Amino acid sequence: MEGLQDAADANEGNRAAGTSGYEASAQYIEGELRRAGYEPVRQAFSYDQFELISEGLAQISPVPTTYTAGTEFTTMSYSGPGDVTAAVTAVDINLTGDRASTSGCEAADFTGFAAGDIALIQRGTCDFGLKVSNAAAAGATGVVIFNQGNDAPNDDRTGLVNGTLGTELSAIPAVGVTFALGEALAGTEDAVLRITVESAVQTINSFNILADTRTGAADRTVVVGAHLDSVPEGPGINDNGSGSAAVLETAVQLAKTTKKNPLQNRVRFAFWSGEEDGLQGSNYYVSQLDKAGLAGTLANLNFDMLGSPNLVRFVYDGDGSAFPESTAPRPTGSDEIEGVFEEYFAGQDLASAPTEFSGRSDYSAFISNDIPAGGLFSGAEGLKTEEEAAVFGGTAGEAYDPCYHQECDDLGNINRRGLDQMSDAVAHAVLTFARTEADLRGGADVQARRLAPAGVELEFRGDEALK
Numbered sequence: 479m480e481g482l483q484d485a486a487d488a489n490e491g492n493r494a495a496g497t498s499g500y501e502a503s504a505q506y507i508e509g510e511l512r513r514a515g516y517e518p519v520r521q522a523f524s525y526d527q528f529e530l531i532s533e534g535l536a537q538i539s540p541v542p543t544t545y546t547a548g549t550e551f552t553t554m555s556y557s558g559p560g561d562v563t564a565a566v567t568a569v570d571i572n573l574t575g576d577r578a579s580t581s582g583c584e585a586a587d588f589t590g591f592a593a594g595d596i597a598l599i600q601r602g603t604c605d606f607g608l609k610v611s612n613a614a615a616a617g618a619t620g621v622v623i624f625n626q627g628n629d630a631p632n633d634d635r636t637g638l639v640n641g642t643l644g645t646e647l648s649a650i651p652a653v654g655v656t657f658a659l660g661e662a663l664a665g666t667e668d669a670v671l672r673i674t675v676e677s678a679v680q681t682i683n684s685f686n687i688l689a690d691t692r693t694g695a696a697d698r699t700v701v702v703g704a705h706l707d708s709v710p711e712g713p714g715i716n717d718n719g720s721g722s723a724a725v726l727e728t729a730v731q732l733a734k735t736t737k738k739n740p741l742q743n744r745v746r747f748a749f750w751s752g753e754e755d756g757l758q759g760s761n762y763y764v765s766q767l768d769k770a771g772l773a774g775t776l777a778n779l780n781f782d783m784l785g786s787p788n789l790v791r792f793v794y795d796g797d798g799s800a801f802p803e804s805t806a807p808r809p810t811g812s813d814e815i816e817g818v819f820e821e822y823f824a825g826q827d828l829a830s831a832p833t834e835f836s837g838r839s840d841y842s843a844f845i846s847n848d849i850p851a852g853g854l855f856s857g858a859e860g861l862k863t864e865e866e867a868a869v870f871g872g873t874a875g876e877a878y879d880p881c882y883h884q885e886c887d888d889l890g891n892i893n894r895r896g897l898d899q900m901s902d903a904v905a906h907a908v909l910t911f912a913r914t915e916a917d918l919r920g921g922a923d924v925q926a927r928r929l930a931p932a933g934v935e936l937e938f939r940g941d942e943a944l945k
């Protein structure tokens with residue numbers, strides 16, 4: 479993490495994809511991998527990054543009001559540019575009861591919609607991108623998407639909607655607002671709004687770093703990943719220098735054991751780029767796997783934030799037991815991966831808690847292709863509950879990471895004891911899946927969690943502080 483902090487310090491304070499800070503981070507990681515005997519390779523890719531230049535939302539009539547960006551409205555990522563003033567028409571919204579909504583998901587929702595109007599659309603059921611493209615097809619000149627206003631565990635369905643429309647600019651501008659503002663606009667007769675968005679895309683050229691163990695079956699590859707890029711706002715030492723450091727140290731220590739104890743399964747260590755711009759690097763990696771490559775990927779382990787100052791030891795809920803309503807795929811074997819982490823922590827007399835297996839990090843493309851995945855998370859901008867504080871310590875009512883995506887996410891923003899515990903779990907899981915002979919993806923004879931890691935354990939510096 480010091481190496482990554484140095485990389486940020488020497489490069490305008492950040493390590494974002496496509497910047498010199500990312501290049502410096504990559505050189506640091508590659509140097510350490512080579513010293514440990516790996517031959518890291520760069521996997522190049524490019525994508526269009528969304529750039530918001532300015533934004534505005536105002537009610538022109540009946541009550542002239544200027545809304546505040548960031549609290550009352552926010553521009554959707556990949557919103558197209560535009561300056562439109564038009565009447566507002568609500569599209570198939572539902573403000574009562576459970577507020578179940580398919581607003582804007584079907585072309586039929588726009589029957590009778592007057593071309594030229596701004597569409598007022600409710601969150602729910604389908605992607606924001608589909609809602610906005612349906613609106614554009616119906617002749618809308620702009621879109622306001624308001625939060626759904628329903629109850630969803632661990633998801634804010636009343637505050638500001640901060641969403642993305644995909645990977646290219648939409649045809650019309652689109653902003654997100656709170657449920658309250660959406661409800662108010664829906665109840666305002668003859669409302670006229672003005673939406674102004676200046677936006678663009680710029681092409682980012684970046685690369686993942688991949689390094690394979692020298693032993694282990696290539697057709698049973700365990701991909702162990704962490705995103706190396708930061709947000710442009712800061713050095714990203716917790717997000718995700720912490721996960722990168724844990725994966726790097728695991729690679730270094732694993733290399734020391736495998737000469738005497740060849741691995742059953744190949745481990746591919748992956749340092750993803752472009753995660754903060756929409757999982758770009760991991761999506762590209764999976765898109766480049768052919769049929770044999772997909773079939774030959776035993777599992778993906780993902781580590782995105784491990785040292786949050788106010789941490790909870792979260793394990794991805796791969797069996798869906800804690801978040802049964804989650805809509806992300808749960809490939810067979812994801813349950814076993816969760817079990818390995820949970821049993822590890824239990825064996826250390828450390829509490830852990832499930833976190834939604836949502837697909838909102840670099841395991842997304844893997845689970846979308848039926849490859850089991852799992853991982854750890856120490857918490858981001860969410861607030862620690864009273865119950866969590868009672869079990870894990872720390873401060874209830876405060877963010878797990880108060881510097882999430884900010885300039886202050888530096889070396890001082892790390893819970894070192896927590897990171898030590900989490901990185902030991904990383905090492906344990908990597909070794910377990912590197913050595914398992916179980917048919918993790920088959921379902922019938924899944925034995926991974928009961929297979930001991932062949933009498934080899936990794937030693938981490940500073941381990942003593944744990945016990």
Ligand SMILES: [Zn+2]
Binds near residue numbers: 705753782
């Ligand atoms: Zn992250």
